Amino acid sequence: MTDKAPQPSPIFKPLYKQVQELITERIIEGIWKPGEMLPSEFQLADLLGVSQGTVRKALNALTEDNVLFRRQGVGTFVSEHTLQKMLFHFFHFKSDNGDIPELPNAQLLEIRLITPDTHLRALFGNSSNEKVIEIHRVRSINNTACIRELIYLPQGYFVDLEKEEKLPHSLYHYYQQRFNITVHKATDRLKAVLANEQDQAILNIASGQPLLEVSRTARSLDGRTVEHRISRANSQDLHYLVELN
Amino acid sequence: MTDKAPQPSPIFKPLYKQVQELITERIIEGIWKPGEMLPSEFQLADLLGVSQGTVRKALNALTEDNVLFRRQGVGTFVSEHTLQKMLFHFFHFKSDNGDIPELPNAQLLEIRLITPDTHLRALFGNSSNEKVIEIHRVRSINNTACIRELIYLPQGYFVDLEKEEKLPHSLYHYYQQRFNITVHKATDRLKAVLANEQDQAILNIASGQPLLEVSRTARSLDGRTVEHRISRANSQDLHYLVELN
């Protein structure tokens, strides 16, 4: 570490924070990959020249933040976007009666490159000539279409994704495996809207029906905005679940 | 504490957890009240016969859980539902352009006692003859009605509340002060619905308009369900904000 003694006030940053950032960087750089095990607390302590307790505090903070997960008697691992974790953290639509045990199937309607409007450019911090990938999908439960998804990705981070002809139902795991992009935090904004003609056709509903629109901005481990997603759900038999603490 | 040495496996509960529960109980019993300062770490350690580090771990866990808050150089305090914290934790409606800096005013329409249906009884675990208080309000921003609220409270926990003629805009602070009930966790379920006639009249909107309906179940510190609330919002200029981590 830089210095064992904490710095004088204004620049003061605890040792364990520095350790935390250092570990995060190594994960971002791909030195430690999702699913892999980190060295033990004592090994890391020796490696970084701090005490085991300090390393522990950093590791626990990162575990709290879902960057790592720990199993007593086994080790500390870099979090992976397994289907289970995805569902828990990033998929909040639930069936009204009983739960949705799995992620609803997603049928791909279209992938294309578009020229971003000012809104998308602002979101991604794009240069004006960079293209954006648009993915259009529809999710179904029991063969009934219920959620229409429009997904926007900056082409620079997702090279050649637009050439795929099939995509997995859970994109976040795919982003992680294929592009080393881990969706870490997201902001959802919810509104009630009326179904437009396209919604009516795709979701097979009458005109004048209300839809739950979820507008998501997702950020990766290093803080970049990597995805914008608009989901329009027929909330007849669905709801969006939020736990407040 | 009961025993310094951790128990053999199946009953094993860490010391700091026991300390945590003990402190929580004292808060529930009203021995330490919202806003009040707890004894210092060392005093608590002496009091409970554990080390300061163990007390610290318990206090930090409770801080993480928003039961306490700590200020370096000052002390550890029992959390209070100040307007600020309320807004941050339990009021997630935001204005589309710019933020809502304050809680929108709430105008009381009606308070009455009702006989709970089976749904409400199941929620509150009520005996069948206990009444429920129904509060009907409407919130406005810039003198424009935007959210209609129907609030249900078990009468047993909120004695004589139905006799009030005026209620504060933020009820959670009031529950805490007047009834020693701290809303600690809540579950929101969101749907898009069409405005019914009553909605149209109260929110001053045309028929066929979509509303964002938020159905909340709120639990107190000791885990009892203490409030059910249905908010119907005109999401024309509003959205419901969720941060995912």
Added chain:
DNA sequence: GAGTGGTCTAGACCACTGG
């Protein structure tokens, strides 16, 4: 300056997992 929480260390021991 006195008192609080925050950081860091060092060491002992316990609980859990897997070979």
Added chain:
DNA sequence: CAGTGGTCTAGACCACTCT
């Protein structure tokens, strides 16, 4: 059994706040 994370302790020192 060896190796991992989890708990608990004790003590030193730092940063912050208030008076």
